Amino acid sequence: xxxxxxxxxxxxxxxxxxxxxxxxSTIFVLFLVISLMGSIFLLRDMGEFLVASIQERIDIxxxxxxxxxxxxxxxxxxxxxxxxxxxxxxxxxxxxxxxNFVEEHRNDFSLMGSIxxxxxxxxxxxxxxxAWKPSQYASVYSFLITLGADNMIEKIDYFQRESxxxxxxxxxxxxSQTSLYVVAILFLIAIIVTxxxxxxxxxxxxxxxxIQRLVGASDWFVKGPFLVQGLLCGIAAxxxxxxSLGLICWxxxxxxxxxxxxxxxxxxxxxxxxxxFLIQFIVGAGLGMIASNxxxxxxxxx
Amino acid sequence: MISxxxxxxxxxxxxxxxxxxxxxxxxxxxxxxxKEFVAIVGKSGAGKTxxxxxxxxxxxxTSGNVFFEGQNINEIKxxxxxxxxxxxxxxxxxxxxxxxxxxxxxxxYIMEVIGASDEEIKRDVPRVLDIVGLNDKLSNFPAQLSxxxxxxxxxxxxxxxxxxxxxxxxxxxxxxxxxTFEIIQLLRRINEMGTTVVLSTHNKDVINNLGKRVIxxxxxxxxxxxxxxxxxx
Numbered sequence: 001x002x003x004x005x006x007x008x009x010x011x012x013x014x015x016x017x018x019x020x021x022x023x024x025s026t027i028f029v030l031f032l033v034i035s036l037m038g039s040i041f042l043l044r045d046m047g048e049f050l051v052a053s054i055q056e057r058i059d060i061x062x063x064x065x066x067x068x069x070x071x072x073x074x075x076x077x078x079x080x081x082x083x084x085x086x087x088x089x090x091x092x093x094x095x096x097x098x099x100n101f102v103e104e105h106r107n108d109f110s111l112m113g114s115i116x117x118x119x120x121x122x123x124x125x126x127x128x129x130x131a132w133k134p135s136q137y138a139s140v141y142s143f144l145i146t147l148g149a150d151n152m153i154e155k156i157d158y159f160q161r162e163s164x165x166x167x168x169x170x171x172x173x174x175x176s177q178t179s180l181y182v183v184a185i186l187f188l189i190a191i192i193v194t195x196x197x198x199x200x201x202x203x204x205x206x207x208x209x210x211i212q213r214l215v216g217a218s219d220w221f222v223k224g225p226f227l228v229q230g231l232l233c234g235i236a237a238x239x240x241x242x243x244s245l246g247l248i249c250w251x252x253x254x255x256x257x258x259x260x261x262x263x264x265x266x267x268x269x270x271x272x273x274x275x276x277f278l279i280q281f282i283v284g285a286g287l288g289m290i291a292s293n294x295x296x297x298x299x300x301x302x
Numbered sequence: 303m304i305s306x307x308x309x310x311x312x313x314x315x316x317x318x319x320x321x322x323x324x325x326x327x328x329x330x331x332x333x334x335x336x337k338e339f340v341a342i343v344g345k346s347g348a349g350k351t352x353x354x355x356x357x358x359x360x361x362x363x364t365s366g367n368v369f370f371e372g373q374n375i376n377e378i379k380x381x382x383x384x385x386x387x388x389x390x391x392x393x394x395x396x397x398x399x400x401x402x403x404x405x406x407x408x409x410x411y412i413m414e415v416i417g418a419s420d421e422e423i424k425r426d427v428p429r430v431l432d433i434v435g436l437n438d439k440l441s442n443f444p445a446q447l448s449x450x451x452x453x454x455x456x457x458x459x460x461x462x463x464x465x466x467x468x469x470x471x472x473x474x475x476x477x478x479x480x481x482t483f484e485i486i487q488l489l490r491r492i493n494e495m496g497t498t499v500v501l502s503t504h505n506k507d508v509i510n511n512l513g514k515r516v517i518x519x520x521x522x523x524x525x526x527x528x529x530x531x532x533x534x535x
Contacts, residue, residue, distance in 0.1 A: 216388035217415045
């Protein structure tokens with residue numbers, strides 16, 4: 001048994017080394033397929049990160065009347081945080097709102113001048129309420145209405161933001177659904193293309209398979225070396241693809257950071273290092289072997 | 303050891319919706335004993351190759367049975383065919399060498415198939431290649447050999463695992479008279495060492511010089527079976 005495996009591996013390795021041009025074309029097709037899978041995996045993560053960072057920036061603000069005391073507002077904050085669909089509630093006092101405004105518009109002298117001229121703090125205290133998902137804001141708003149604190153609340157700005165919130169909610173659900181379909185379709189195309197490439201390369205060995213069978217080789221002894229070749233092509237393609245993807249992430253990382261602040265593509269690649277490596281390795285080796293198996297089986301039936 | 307019993311083989315084909323039947327073998331029966339050297343002769347299309355294909359289970363007879371060492375070949379399951387083929391050494395007119403393997407690898411392949419040890423392979427392959435006079439071409443690929451050399455590799459491959467019978471289907475068909483003589487001498491020596499040889503040919507000189515049993519086929523029928531026969535057609 002061990003001898004057989006050793007011999008089959010040896011035959012597969014020799015064929016892999018000798019039939020270089022065929023192997024290179026097979027590796028190239030597998031490389032394209034595996035790179036596509038790896039890129040989709042990273043792009044999906046990138047999309048999720050971007051949607052999450054946009055989601056992080058949306059919230060509903062409850063503005064309180066001048067007459068509302070800080071204690072009342074903090075009591076209401078405690079009530080709101082109890083609601084299961086609410087992720088975070090942040091209290092912004094009048095002074096903090098002013099400080100934030102000054103911090104943001106320090107260089108705008110006309111604005112700063114207007115604030116000084118007023119002589120009083122024009123900002124209202126507020127609670128910034130963040131839900132877990134964009135789709136939950138409508139129910140969060142209804143809940144806030146039921147609190148019945150009209151004497152304290154000046155306004156709730158849900159309606160001004162409603163359309164943005166809904167669009168982001170739709171975008172994030174479309175993104176996760178579409179990426180699943182795209183991955184499934186691409187994977188199917190990838191299998192068909194790989195199968196055809198491997199089938200063509202094995203077609204050249206049709207006569208050899210016939211001779212091997214005539215001299216008494218068992219089906220496994222004929223098939224084995226082709227499976228080893230498929231495995232080696234898959235491994236080579238996955239390694240090349242993994243290194244290329246790493247290099248591309250490293251090269252474009254700084255440029256992407258210019259576009260999307262806080263998003264480091266190379267860091268994402270490193271964070272997903274082993275998952276990505278394993279996915280590419282398994283897809284490469286598996287696809288290579290499955291395609292070889294299907295292609296060679298045809299000639300073993302004849 | 304080998305027994306063909308009332309073998310008929312017909313090929314059916316359809317051309318322009320017209321079904322045609324060609325009879326390759328028509329009720330052929332004969333036996334071959336151990337250590338015999340049997341020549342099967344006949345014109346092209348007489349059914350010589352079909353007979354050998356039936357023995358290798360490459361084809362199934364339309365009717366009749368082929369027995370090898372008491373076993374009905376028609377009843378062997380596909381998964382057990384390698385077992386049968388390992389007992390038979392085959393030599394073909396077109397050599398049927400594996401072109402991506404060297405001379406050494408072509409011969410050692412069958413040893414690997416039957417599960418011989420590495421030591422046996424290292425010991426036997428050079429020996430057999432020495433017998434066929436190719437010890438200096440171990441690393442050559444078939445494309446780098448002459449027709450005669452290719453046929454000698456094929457014979458070495460057929461011999462290496464000590465099969466009980468060697469089937470040689472027109473082994474000299476592509477060779478010049480010098481190489482033809484060489485190959486026939488090799489087959490004679492193999493037979494003298496105790497291996498049954500079944501040689502199919504339409505070479506008159508080869509048969510007349512052999513002085514062995516000759517079975518003559520004509521249009522699929524067995525027309526003559528003679529000890530120390532001659533080529534008469």
